[in-house]
Amino acid sequence: MNEVIKCMLERRSIRKYRPEQITEDELDAILLAGIHAPSAGNRQSVIIAVCQNEKVNFELGRINRSLFKGKMSTEKSYISKEQPSIADEASIPSAFYGAPTVLTLFAPRNFLYSVADCCVMAQNIMLAAHSVGVGSCFVARAEDAFLSELGRELQKQWGVDESYEARVHITLGYPDGTYPNGKPRKENRIKRIS
Numbered sequence: 001m002n003e004v005i006k007c008m009l010e011r012r013s014i015r016k017y018r019p020e021q022i023t024e025d026e027l028d029a030i031l032l033a034g035i036h037a038p039s040a041g042n043r044q045s046v047i048i049a050v051c052q053n054e055k056v057n058f059e060l061g062r063i064n065r066s067l068f069k070g071k072m073s074t075e076k077s078y079i080s081k082e083q084p085s086i087a088d089e090a091s092i093p094s095a096f097y098g099a100p101t102v103l104t105l106f107a108p109r110n111f112l113y114s115v116a117d118c119c120v121m122a123q124n125i126m127l128a129a130h131s132v133g134v135g136s137c138f139v140a141r142a143e144d145a146f147l148s149e150l151g152r153e154l155q156k157q158w159g160v161d162e163s164y165e166a167r168v169h170i171t172l173g174y175p176d177g178t179y180p181n182g183k184p185r186k187e188n189r190i191k192r193i194s
């Protein structure tokens with residue numbers, strides 16, 4: 001199997017991180033992969049904010065955590081036994097799981113493809129991260145987290161125009177704990193038309 005497909009099959013969402021920061025070379029490689037993602041009409045309008053400030057990441061992650069209104073997991077519906085998500089474990093304080101680097105992807109608020117642009121970039125970032133030994137997790141609720149007082153303040157401080165909206169968070173750091181098992185794939189999701 002070629003290396004790219006192997007990387008896609010082996011990447012897992014990582015929610016336990018070692019405290020040390022990833023290297024600048026690793027971060028640069030991951031961001032380079034991110035900005036080479038496809039974009040609608042080649043607009044390349046997604047902006048990546050890279051935050052390595054522990055206090056800011058914890059506060060924003062705590063706000064994001066408080067916005068999680070989904071159902072908590074049950075024994076049958078857990079998301080990850082090895083690396084519990086906030087739906088699996090109510091006591092996890094931050095939706096960023098203590099990751100030392102947190103990316104926020106911003107895109108123009110009133111652009112039809114802004115979510116799609118952020119999501120394809122996110123996948124490039126997560127695969128590139130895995131390929132250099134860095135764990136990652138896609139974290140939702142960025143829009144609402146950036147509606148908070150802290151979120152609005154950070155957007156201003158980071159120089160991201162208010163016409164842009166936070167769409168996706170991605171946590172980055174070295175994996176800790178047990179590497180998660182892949183989940184069985186559901187059947188009948190491919191329709192071959194002849």
Ligand SMILES: Cc1cc2nc3c(=O)[nH]c(=O)nc-3n(C[C@H](O)[C@H](O)[C@H](O)COP(=O)(O)O)c2cc1C
Pocket residue numbers: 011012013014015079085086137138139140141180183
């Ligand atoms: C659109 C989207 C939103 C997600 N939101 C979260 C999230 O808020 N928190 C989290 O821990 N994981 C989140 N995930 C990660 C999924 O839970 C994870 O991809 C899924 O359980 C499959 O596990 P795997 O990534 O290890 O294959 C999200 C993934 C996607 C694609």
